[in-house]
Amino acid sequence: MRAGVVSRPDSEEALRITQKIIDYLETQGVEALVETDTALALELQQQNTNLQDLDGDFVITVGGDGTILRAAMEMRSSDTPLFGVNMGRRGFLSEVPPEGIENAVQRVINGDYFIEDSIKVKSWGIGLNDVLPDALNEVLIASTLPSKMLLMRLSIDGELITDIQADGAIISSPTGSTAYNMSAGGSVIAPDLNALCLTVICPYSYFRSIVFPANSTVRIEMLKPRSDGMVIVDGRSYIALKPGSIIEATVSENKTRFIRFKPFYSRIQRRLMHLQTS
Numbered sequence: 001m002r003a004g005v006v007s008r009p010d011s012e013e014a015l016r017i018t019q020k021i022i023d024y025l026e027t028q029g030v031e032a033l034v035e036t037d038t039a040l041a042l043e044l045q046q047q048n049t050n051l052q053d054l055d056g057d058f059v060i061t062v063g064g065d066g067t068i069l070r071a072a073m074e075m076r077s078s079d080t081p082l083f084g085v086n087m088g089r090r091g092f093l094s095e096v097p098p099e100g101i102e103n104a105v106q107r108v109i110n111g112d113y114f115i116e117d118s119i120k121v122k123s124w125g126i127g128l129n130d131v132l133p134d135a136l137n138e139v140l141i142a143s144t145l146p147s148k149m150l151l152m153r154l155s156i157d158g159e160l161i162t163d164i165q166a167d168g169a170i171i172s173s174p175t176g177s178t179a180y181n182m183s184a185g186g187s188v189i190a191p192d193l194n195a196l197c198l199t200v201i202c203p204y205s206y207f208r209s210i211v212f213p214a215n216s217t218v219r220i221e222m223l224k225p226r227s228d229g230m231v232i233v234d235g236r237s238y239i240a241l242k243p244g245s246i247i248e249a250t251v252s253e254n255k256t257r258f259i260r261f262k263p264f265y266s267r268i269q270r271r272l273m274h275l276q277t278s
Contacts, residue, residue, distance in 0.1 A: 003056050004054040006038055006070075007035070007042075009040070017087065022034065030109060035050075054071075064086065072256045073237075085097070092178055115260070116257070119255055120134040121196060123248065126246035127245070149202075151165050156198070168200070184201045198212065214250070220248075224243040
């Protein structure tokens with residue numbers, strides 16, 4: 001058995017937990033493949049593996065949701081399930097806290113878990129040369145100037161929904177529906193539903209959000225003569241947009257697979273409780 005390991009490299013506590021996990025994997029006869037930045041931070045050059053090439057029976061991520069998003073975006077294989085250890089503030093994508101991590105890892109080794117398949121959002125720009133990576137959470141269209149609203153034309157499957165002024169728009173997967181989408185007033189989508197969500201941010205209109213079939217194509221056109229914008233994929237990939245730019249999105253053929261112990265509704269309860277107490 002082989003396991004990939006990815007950690008947030010700038011956190012001493014995350015690296016300490018990561019080393020603990022690597023040591024435990026080795027005591028159980030599991031080969032640990034350590035992502036490059038993590039290996040360098042831990043001075044484990046012999047176990048250095050590029051994130052794009054990381055595979056195995058599963059991959060353990062140690063950090064916040066950002067660490068999981070980085071792994072999901074950069075790993076070449078989408079078949080390898082991710083198991084998240086939360087070292088961040090929210091950690092909704094993660095499955096367990098660092099306390100009792102050996103028992104949690106042993107459950108994974110024993111196969112005592114279920115797999116949650118998460119669809120991703122594929123997006124592209126009409127007339128843009130840049131290639132947008134698949135989004136596990138969301139594709140965000142936003143203004144480059146916080147004080148300027150965008151004028152956008154929203155369509156699904158060629159049918160006009162509305163022309164709207166707003167701070168931006170979010171196209172989210174079910175996984176991303178509990179992130180920025182939920183904060184912006186969008187609907188939460190259970191992970192077993194094959195659907196995406198289009199949500200506008202602070203709209204100058206009654207329209208807020210719509211859930212649509214994942215095999216549909218949403219189209220967002222930047223109308224002149226409003227301010228320039230940008231498209232941001234999972235908070236990591238940024239591409240500038242000009243008035244007249246068009247972004248389209250639908251479901252990707254790729255998925256991200258998560259190792260889960262707890263059902264979705266217990267995780268959303270934890271997320272809502274965190275929002276109420278933070």
